[in-house]
Amino acid sequence: MKTDARTTPGIYCTCRPGATIWLTGLPSAGKTTIARELALLLRSRSRRVEVLDGDEIRRFLSAGLGFSRADRNTNVQRIGLVAEVLARNGVLAVVPVIAPYADSRAAVRERHRASGTPYVEVHVATPVEVCSVRDVKGLYARQAAGQISGLTGVDDPYEEPESPDLRIDSQHQSVRESATALYALLTERGLA
Ligand SMILES: Nc1ncnc2c1ncn2[C@@H]1O[C@H](COP(=O)(O)OS(=O)(=O)O)[C@@H](OP(=O)(O)O)[C@H]1O
Numbered sequence: 001m002k003t004d005a006r007t008t009p010g011i012y013c014t015c016r017p018g019a020t021i022w023l024t025g026l027p028s029a030g031k032t033t034i035a036r037e038l039a040l041l042l043r044s045r046s047r048r049v050e051v052l053d054g055d056e057i058r059r060f061l062s063a064g065l066g067f068s069r070a071d072r073n074t075n076v077q078r079i080g081l082v083a084e085v086l087a088r089n090g091v092l093a094v095v096p097v098i099a100p101y102a103d104s105r106a107a108v109r110e111r112h113r114a115s116g117t118p119y120v121e122v123h124v125a126t127p128v129e130v131c132s133v134r135d136v137k138g139l140y141a142r143q144a145a146g147q148i149s150g151l152t153g154v155d156d157p158y159e160e161p162e163s164p165d166l167r168i169d170s171q172h173q174s175v176r177e178s179a180t181a182l183y184a185l186l187t188e189r190g191l192a
């Protein structure tokens, strides 16, 4: 008996394109929170979603890397590779990772362009003043106390995206509103 992948449940359906959705922004900007909310929305519509957690990747795939420019670039390129492989195989790969350097992000975009895989860049543009109050992991306090240095947006660079596909001002809207705006963009592009 022939099986039709487009109609048989549980079999990958080639008619739904994957994509990488990269959320870049400062620590505590809300990247992870918005990524998880978006994943909930997408899964409720039966999309295959993978959120690539930056901390988990640094524990395994990028174990041993620090926060120098070179190490951050290596980290971002590794994540870009994994995301692109997932996305080109029909998964929506959601990536809440700082990626502070424009050339690193451009290289990831280029990798996607080369394989014809959709790529969506989202700037979670929460100002550092708001991020440092949220301070989910206590990094801003530790930097202020002189216990760490090289914190993105404080004493390490963050190059803002010049023309992201979407900019989210999380200080002015709820998590749900941000995720819904992103979902709307994906729908508009035929990706949700
Ligand atoms: N010095 C310094 N600068 C920036 N961030 C720091 C630093 N030290 C630790 N952390 C925490 O590391 C988390 C993962 O970073 P990323 O892999 O997203 O960073 S990068 O793209 O490689 O720059 C990142 O996670 P998020 O807070 O979720 O952004 C930070 O909490």
Ligand SMILES: Nc1ncnc2c1ncn2[C@@H]1O[C@H](COP(=O)(O)OP(=O)(O)O)[C@@H](O)[C@H]1O
Binding pocket: 025, 026, 027, 028, 029, 030, 031, 032, 033, 034, 096, 134, 136, 170, 171, 172, 173, 174, 175, 178
């Ligand atoms: N509108 C909002 N959007 C996103 N996060 C928000 C918002 N308002 C408050 N927060 C809080 O800010 C924190 C952001 O943390 P997180 O998502 O881990 O940031 P990041 O992944 O960018 O480091 C969470 O505790 C979240 O609940």
